[in-house]
Amino acid sequence: MSSSFYLRKDQRIFIDAAEYTVVRADHAGETMLESSASGLRQIYTAYQLVQMYTEGRVATASEQRAQQAPDLKRKRPPARMDGMSARAKAETRRRLDILIRVDNANGFSMSREDIEVLLRDIARDRKDPFPPHVSTVYRWRRKYEKAQRDVRALFSCTDERGGRGVSRLGPEVDQKVDEVIDELVLARHAFSPQEVQEAVKLRIDLLNKERSQSEQLTAPSLRTIQRRIASEGLYDLLVARVGMEEALRRFSVRGAARRVGRILEMVEIDHTPVDLLVVGEDRQVIGRPTLTVVLCRKSRACLGYCLSLAGHGVPTVFAALRHALLPKDYLAERYGDLNLSWPMHGWFERIVMDNGREFHADAIADALLSLGIAVEFAASKSPNDKPHIERFLRTLNYGLIHTLKGTTLAKVHHRVGFKSEDEAVLTLDELDRIIHVWICNVYHQRPHRGLAGKTPLEVWNSDVLIYPPQLKMSPQEVDYEFADVEEKPIHHYGIEINTYKYNCAALQDLRKALPMGAKVHVKWPRWNVGHIFVWNSISQAFITVPNNREDLKGLSLDQAQAVKEAESAPRRDLGVVAGRGSETIRKLEKEAAEATQLKNRRKSGRLGQHTSDKSRGIAPEPVPVAPMAEEADNELVTAPDDGTEFDEVEMEVVS
Template identity: 35%
Template structure:
């Protein structure tokens, strides 16, 4: 039974780190005297009880008030109880306690010493055989129990046998041997080389041999043993050992206790993002060739643990991966049922984010990401360097994704190479990128979001729905805003051909109106890398973006920047291996040879004379004749706008085509002339 306290005169208590003594009790008002400065204060009993229940007040024994003051967090300790001792010690202490409670419950002896022996036997007969022991205790032992119990304010722990202090007294080592052991630990063990205890023992033993040569045989030092070394090392602080051998960062991680992360009060208040390579090999859908391991970028809501955005790609993490994942997180996932009909649930996680938590990767420090988040009102938070625990939720879900889903699929590479054993990842790989995306979508919607999460004591879907019921999700004015702010930004020249981006031409009536007002200027262009069908051009006068469509909509609509780059690269490679480049070089060489021959035949010995100028009337007649001849030449077959000629369609509003070759003034049809207005 531990010590009991009450609000009475003379009791000592500790309130908010300050020690007091109750000097006077007047009904429900207590007069407290501070041990520090002797000041007096009046406190209400109800207020003190409330502070006691909140852990701000604790009773202390007067003997402990003389010790050196310690910090408040160090004072909040509780001594070990009876249950913390071995079962046999508990049983013996309870045996003593039962004898004392039966004979002298208040500590006062009410029977004479001569009758105590018979009374002890009577109590012994009534006790449980498992507790009472083989025979009743003697009178002397009982009096000793009673004295310890009363002096400890009837605390049952005073009856515990001090068995933990038993044992042979350790023999003291010679001072010189202790000095050599400490020196060996410091020079050999506490080093970045991390040498073993065996090396320490060998070093110490060598020093002992050298020392014994100078000593008499009867004063020789004993051999150093591993037990001596381990006992000496146990006296050193563990953090100091880890810091010296492995570095301060490792020591902090090995000795740190990770508490609960930042508390969130609503969905999308704090979203964590990170990348990881998926532990699986993906094949090409048409050829069946191995394409490698894809990367995935994931965003998770810290409030509900709901995954709100993903992006899967074969390219390593970049700012484009983050922006695409952010776009996926903001916009509603209405495509799921259409693209993946096997997904039975709904992915209802979307909306603007308040805080985006990321690490210090280069892609997260990119200017495009910071500018896009600033325009959307998203605050980017960077965790300290090498501190993944600051965004532990995303680290945990990425591990769950790999271990709980990807490692169960054919073609998995597992987390480490040595975990594969005889499993052939390349031979068993059968999943395409589209199939992998469908599996991940099904896992997120139908498995992860409806699985009980012990961190939030609910499923992520339930927690999300509870949060959005109180705090509705917020969306941008339109998807164009997301496409503009989260797209690629660049400077381009506006000219008569419109604007060229990714070797594609873009034009629109609004863009033509901008050129009519401003002329050929440099403008800011934003485009969605997931859809090259249109771009957005910033009009500095109107302070807004205008849209321009690609002149090849049948090609550009829905195509990504990566797909377009691959198509162009493939076209260049196919052209390079075809006979066309060789024929082009031969034609250019033959044309140069013919030109040189004509010059030599006409003017073999002197320079070509300067041509004369005809009269004004004759000059106009000659021009008319040359233009008539030019019109009779079969230059090129007529093509529809946008065909394989490679020339983009620059016509707007169904106007007639403008000739691509120079035309003299007065020869342009009136309908075509309107195209320049």
């Protein structure tokens, strides 16, 4: 096995960081090296040198300089041009060009007078107003030859002039500055440079008390302290300010979001306050709505959304999911004059949510599992788990909402020279109409950089041919699944949920067929306390059981609770009459809408359950009760709620 490792006489190399000088090299491939520290000489074969070189144990003098830590008092010439300034790079090229031109003209064999003439000619040709002196050129040549014609010997060191980056403070002052920075800057959430300077000055004063007048130390200026703090590592400063966990998150490596191969394979859901104030029918500001959006990750298409003044709880999430799953068949009737097309719908496989309390509700998890949809939760403080919905919400607010009258903009300090309350003119229905137009005619038809220049509508239409959307349930069955779930026993007065009693003949027939003390599976919709759904394990179907209070039909749980509070407060001049829940809600809503303060007018949006579902006319409706037996048409007279057992109460059946 033959190897070659050519070294020149007197060349300096480093083996395992120890310096050696080449004494001689013969044709047999043996090289004699002399240790610069001990003077001992040792012979290495070419194979040994090549093997150590490939293992990284042998380095040339220039490589060793680059690896060594820089000397703060006297820096070595740079080993590469990467970190040099533009001025230093230009000077390096100038030196090399002048040496090449002089050497090509055999200038170094001329007299000094002839070289001066040659240098002036070169400077004139280069348009250089200041030609180098002859001695300077000879000095460059000596350095070049001494470095065995290594051009790095000509690298300019002009960047190191003036001691830039080198502390001019004494070692004791330097030590005190470092101590104070460690204590006040790197160990606290907040600091001020003035505080650091005062602490340093105090410690310098204590040292000066033990020193003579001629040995007094000078405290650094405020600007020096500011520069020293700015030179600290950004990661260390961030750890002190926001903590280790947040600093690691901000400096973590973020790759591309998880990719999917087809539409509806994965969707993202999130909500955000809309940067706009809406008004009521009387054109008075009633609040700032919340938008809940469902987005397809593959096509970036918006599958559905819910706009609500009633908050962003479980009902709002259900409304957005319902809008995303089912076809938008209301468009022709509601927005026929706009000629809108929104083909996005269908069952998706997985949904990614954040860690909001409403998304972790058991009702949502159970409903999605019943629909055959897997649920994933994004990691805490990891927006890259669902980046597309975050970007969509930002695009909607910045691209549309901020251009409308009544916008609050993104930040308070951006609202300069105007008041959003004075400019608000849009109702919730009008805003819902504008968002429909923007999604269908702008967003879905605009080229998307993440889709290789295609529009979301184009990607959806192309994938639909291969992966057609599926509708696995009817709208009524979806409403069943989107109700809250509980296990409840059936009493003689029916089923009690949220202090309301639900009863009917079909429910009592089911009670007769079940064992004593058995509980049934109950689904109760928050958007309508007028009825509940009870699972009949015998007929394998749901029973719709009405509320004993017919006046609460169509009211949400929040509205029904507001009615109960109003009925228990007789001092209020609302004309509240028990058994007229809808009338009570209208009066409460009117009272809130006429309030002088905005915080009180916001209640009208919650009391009226103002959501985009109602404006579209697609709010879930109760399903008719299916009779279970021939006696189902008979009217059941329930026992009084006095604790008496049902079997002991006489019943009168009216035929």
